[in-house]
Amino acid sequence: MESKKVYIKAIAQISAQQPLSDDWFAKPIELQGDFVPACNPQFRNFLNPLAARRMTPILKRALVTAKVVLNGATVDAIVTGTGLGCATSSEKIINAMLEEGEAFSQPTHFMQSTHNTIGSLVAIDSKCHAYNSTYSQDGISAECALLDAFAQMRLGKISNALVGSHDELPESWLKMMKRGKIVDNPGQVPESEASVSMLLDSDKTGSKCEIKDILVAYNTSFDALLNSFISRNEISHLDALITGVNGWEKHDNAYNALFSALPEVPQLHYKHIFGESCSASALGIYASALCLKHGEVPVTLQHEGKTSLPVKNLLVANSSGSNKSLIFLKSCD
C-alpha cells in the first residue's frame, strides 16, 4: 500500500521576530544580548480578555498560532512539542511552596504547570477532542511531535493534524543556564522563546511544502544517520542544508559530520534570526517551509555557498545534546 503524502498547509510563529508575520524574510530584527523574549501580538485581537486572563504568555502564544493556522478548521489530531512546558507556572508553584508551603498553592498555576496544558487548551478552544499527545524531548521536541503526526498521516490513520512546538524562558531558567555556562558563550546567539503551529494535511492544495521524511534518533551522531537517510529517500541533489548552528563551538561541532559529508551543499542558518530555545528547530522548519513556498532563500539565512534557485528541496538538521533529527522537505511544484 502506498503511503499517503503529508503537506504543511499553514504555519505561523511567535518569536523574537515580528509575530505572526513573515517580515523577517526581508527585514529581520537584529537580536542582541543574552536573552531576547518573544515579541507578542495584540492578544486581545484573538482571545477574549476575560478568558485569557488566567493564561501565561506561552498559553496565549500557542492558542493564537493554533487559531491562525486552523482558521476555524478542525483536525484529527493535536500533537505538541515543548522542552520546558509551562515553565512560568511551574516556577510560580515551586517558589510559592518554598516560601509558604503547600497550603497556599494557587489553583490556576497548579492547573497550568503541566507540559500537556498547552495541547489540552488548544483542544478545548478548537473543540478537537480526538488524539492529543505532548512530547517533551529537550531541543528535539518539535521533531518528535512532527514525527508522530507524520507517521499517522502516512499510514492513513488521520488526514490532518495540528502540530505545535512552544517554549518560554522564565528568568530563573536563564539564571540556571548562565550558571551552567550553556548560554552567552562567545559567538553564541541569544536565548529566546518560540511558539510555532503548523497544520499538516494530506491535500496538497495551497500548501507550503511537502514533508518527505523525518528521522529522530537518540544518543547518536549525524555520521551514523546521514547515509541511510539519503539512500532511503533516493536524494541525488540537495538545494540546501539548514542547520541549528547557534554559534557556540561546543554545540555546533555536532554538525561537522554533515558539512564534511555534503561539502557541495549550501549551508543555511536560522538561529541568529530567531535565537535559541527548546522549540527553535520548529522555527527552522518554519523558515524552510517559507523558502520552499517562495522558491528563494533570503540572504540573511545564507551562510556558506550559493543556493540555486528556485529552491526545490531542503534538508533540515538539528542537534540537541546527543539527540539528532533530519527532515527532508520538498516544494509542492
Next chain:
Amino acid sequence: MDNLQDILKQQIIDALNLEEIEIGDIDNDAPLFGEGLGLDSIDALELIVLLERNYGIKIKDPALGKEIFKSVNVLYDYVSKNRTK
C-alpha cells in the same frame, strides 16, 4: 491604601489577573460572581487561598464561600470579623 475594602479589591485584581479592571471599577455592592465581575469557580478557589494567605481565614464549607463572596462589602464584613492576621 488604608481602606480594607480597597485593599481587598486590589488583592482580588492581582490574584485573578483582572488586568483591565481598576479598584474604582468594582462596585462595593455588585456581585463578584456571575453578572458583576463574571468570576467563576476557579476564581472562587483563588479567593479562598487569598483569604487564608492574607487573613488566616480557612473556608472549608463551599456554601459559606458562596455566601461571603457575594460582594466586596459582604467580604469586607466577613474578613473584619474573622481575620486572625
